[in-house]
Amino acid sequence: MKRFLAVMLVMASLWAAGCGSSEPDSATGVTVDPVLINGQLPVFSAPKTLKVLTHDSFAVSQAVLDEFEEATTIKVELIPAGDAVAMTNAAILTAGNPVADVIFGFDENLLAKVISNRLLVEFRPERLATVEPTYVADTSGVATPIDHGDVCVNFDRVSFTRSGIALPVTFEDMASEKIKNEFVVQNPTTSTPGLAFMLATIAHFGGGDDPSENAAWLQYWSRLKNNGVKVADGWESAYYGDFSGGSGKGDRSLVVSYASSPPAEVIDPSVAVDESPTGVIAATCYRQIEFAGILRGSPNLQAAAAFIEFMLGPSFQSDVPEQMYVYPVVKGTPLPEIFAKYTAPVSAPLTISYSEVATNRDRWITQWSKLFRS
Amino acid sequence: MNTGRVRWRVLAAAPPLLFLGLFFLWPVTAIILRGLRPNGVWTLGAFSEVLLDSSMQRVLWFTLWQAFASTLICVVVGLPGAALFARYQFRGKRLLWSALLVPFVLPTVVVAVSMLGVFGSGGVSGIELDGTVWAILLAHTFFNYAVVVRTVGSTWSTIDPRLEESARVLGASPWRVFRGVTFPLIRASLAAASSIVFLFSFTSFGIVLILGGIQHRTLEVEIYDQTANLLQLDIAAVLAIVQLAVVSAVLIWFGRTQRRRAVIFEQRSGSEVEHLPSSNRQRAFIVSNLVFMALLLGVPLSVLAVRSFLTPAGWGVEFYTSLTDARSGSTSFVSPIEAIGNSLFFATGATAIALVLGLCAAWAIVGSNPVHSRSHSARWTDTAMMIPLGASAVTVGFGFLIVFDEPPLNLRTSSWLLPIAHAIVALPFVVRLLVPALRSIDPRLRDAASTLGASPRRVWLSVDMPIVGRAVAAAAGFAFAISLGEFGATAFLARPDRPTLPIAIYRALGRPGEVTFGQAMALSTLLMALTVVVMLVIDRFRPANVSEF
């Protein structure tokens, strides 16, 4: 038996070594030609299946997906692969021999990694022209923006009304004496909204280039820490376990969540209520854009390109708010009523360019972790 | 043993070892080598980087001690529970025995949110443990209590109570009866249970992240971080090697105590050993045990169930009824029937795989003669079966991605990956269940069959199989329960969308809103009910003479 195990180990090593040497070759980038015919999706003669790698929160109406199949004869198979970070890293691990044709759902913070690992082939969709220019973050032409959202501090309206404390409106309010032990954030090392909120503080307070513990943004965090901020591991436990507003079951009245969370807390949209039980502190919002791209090595480049065009089309774009609680990127896409009513558009969200995030992210997280582990 | 039997044993050992080699050893080795030998050149700098890093040393130390502490606590609180089930009859015993396994199959995040409702700031208990190591130990006890109670309890219930009575008459106090008679006889199953609790606590991930706060990190959390978040495969590789080394060392150590001290004894069936409480002391023992279980398991689970019925409009079943219609036009929509169906489908596949391989492995370990079952190869097979329990799900999941990428083994997105991953986890449980059953077969029966001209295959079919049949049924159920609840590996496998019940729960919990939260609670309650039903069915088949689980 021992010998058998040894043989298996050797076999495994040989295989793995073989795999190791088939690392990405140095071929130049592939470019996919335009696929739309007179602005319409093409019809493919041979029906085939297109695989789409997504994060676990991906959702689209079945009717919208069927529309794509009817128009093109291409059937779509969804492959969820963990959260956005895990999905992107899984794709990087299989770069060049991908598990799917299209990848959807990586955000700006992952963009640099996607580009440097040559995960995608170049494709500039025709419909990119209809997208609001601020969302076209990638100039290399591999990542197409599909939707955007904002990570913002949410508050429990009921709790503030009860206590009579003025609703917080700025970053400083969360660190004020009046609202002690009321704030819960997510760990930026394990959570996407957690990272976004840390970036928001950097964008707001500055000091991103200061590697010391006195960086302006870190000073804010140390005030938060002294004010009893709680760091949860992820969105679920922070929102449901610690937050007191809406469907939250905890006892803290401030949480990092999304600009689109308040409409979800309106229990029955058919009954007219003026306000959601929760609200958003607009000054804390940080922009998140989600991208899609065609995975290098896909044998279905044309079909993949057609799907990306489809995602920028009117039916998909108007479907994203209710399905994924995010906003469309195409100019003039109408919003569902519940969004129009219970969310205010975030006019000036905080942003940091993806290249700056890529350069500094690890150092920022180290600085932050040092403060919170001490 | 004649050479024919030896040949058959080697043949029997081949499928399980091949399976583990292909679906565990190969992917894990590949992902480790990808980290250490990225472009065909060995780069071992990560070793010193990790091993000399004081914060990593702290992580390793914390991982180790919390796992030992969790195991110790589970053993200390689990032994009275085991005694309760082994020795007493009381109302609702069968139901409770089945319900014990509920925590075992529930998704971590659901339980953690429940526990925050009990032990968080403002929780119903008034005690705030959130973010402390106590919260971690408490949650580990919650999840693993059943492993100790059910494993040790079944063995204990086969011990002739007259042994303990003899000792008492010979002048042994209750404590010395336990030390001198009971403990030596349950030691083997206690070691088996402890090793499983240790592995689960050692590789604890969700609990440590959610309840441990930012201060506490285990090796598993680091490996996840380095692999799935940072893609630092070299660091992850070193950490994975450290984890596997520690796990193997502990397993070998547990295995030794288990084997050196194992005693084969005549087993009694339930009716001979169980009795109604006859004194106030015994009644107090039963009551205090039940109160403890109600506090440890009952409170967090009731919080969960209560929340599934507590709608914004008061008590009601809206969360359940809404499961079938809400968001029904969405690709992310999972009808509960579909989720239960998928769960049952995958669980059946996983159970089939684990059973076939488990039977082969158990037969190879025991051999045709129990007296020879302590041979080297049997020991190695036994230990090898357990190691996957101590490996990181993300290591295996990412390993799958890079090895199964070429035909004929292009399995990366195959639906088979899920039952295969579940079977890897279930296999050690199945083996642990079948080995004692096979050992209990009198070898003379086999010899008798052989001398009557039966081939080894016929001996197996005509002698072993009928005796082992009921143990197989019990093992099937256990594998089934593991697959129903398994989530770790599931999360890291890119696979076509066939959501199971735990996945549906995670999806519901990933969105804000009363209704989605209520649906997550309702789905969890359904999962609890399904588990109890499956376990009740299994226990019907449970043979009296099978110890361990």
Added chain:
Amino acid sequence: MQTNFLDLHELTVRFGPPANTAIDRVSFSIGFGEIVAVLGASGSGKSTLLRAICGLVALESGTVVLEGVDITTTPTHQRGVGLMFQDHALFPHLSVSGNVAFGLRMARLPKDARDLRVEEVLQLVGLGGFESRSVSSLSGGEKQRVALARSIAPSPRLILLDEPMGSLDRILRDRLISDLHDVIEELDMSAIYVTHDRTEAFEIADRLAIMEMGRLLQIDAPPTVESAPASDYVARLLGHQ
């Protein structure tokens, strides 16, 4: 005042629910060095009687007085009574000497004295030299002797034997019974011997107690029981027509 070795007064044991009287107001006494055989069909409560005397089941009412001391509430392990079960109940994880020495260890006897006593007792039951044998390697008769050696090793004044010959064949049984009788006499113990076999009972007993459905029907010297059975049932049990 007290001249009896053991006095049982109105012992009652109930199991339940549903309430089910296992022994019902049983009273009798045993003299020093006396062997009493308790004869009865299975389910008559004779085993429960033994378990009540050594404290393994709780009494509903009644008293147990051993050598003038009321031991009704004394925990089993402090009663100093020997008990031997029908199917030996040898400790499977201990060797022959480990089994025999168990009670001596509990009494905290030093190792030298213990070894000496084990050797002595094994000689007495005819198993000299068996010390290091594993109990699983013994024959039925040998196990029986080890069980006897184990219960007499701590020198109890009273030994309770619960169908000690139950699983043995006739020839072995006859030999062991006379050996057992000699050992009890030699060690100057009193004994209660539970059996359903009248031959055994007659062979070993000074007095015979007959039980049915938890009640003591008659207790007398064997010839008296034979010549003057207290009831039809006793007569039938003894094989009279």
